Amino acid sequence: MLELLSKGNIMSERKIIDARGTYCPGPLMELIAAMKQAEIGDELEILSTDEGSVNDVPEWINKVGHDMVETTQEGDVWHIIVRKAK
Template sequence: MSQRKTIDARGAFCPGPLMEVIAALKLIEIGDEVEVWSTDQGTVKDLPIWVDKVGHKLIETNECDGYWSLVVEKTK
């Protein structure tokens, strides 16, 4: 059963949601997931690009009430 860690990065300007995701992925096991909540629309664009480059897996992208929720699975 995979674990999911949630980062509430809403309103986080620095280091920013993607940097938080990268840091969080270092602390979880392969197969586990990181969910990030972000109010920065740039995250919706940047995170999938980075996930694709590194080879992790984007599981979900959801627009919520004033923020986005993205879920990444660690694959390596």
């Protein structure tokens, strides 16, 4: 589930967290756990079928001080990309 992304000359991993159709612990809790393992600058993409993720992920990201990168919707799946900033 790892996708390589190019950042200039540096190849960095974007970890994809597939939380589609999962209710407990749910997409945000999975993101929080993954963020602890990530390095500063890493991007994480969470896939969620819970529309609430569109609000609760940015709420936490902004409170902690990480970066929101992008939120898109494909069908009933939201792709939320964040970057570890600290």
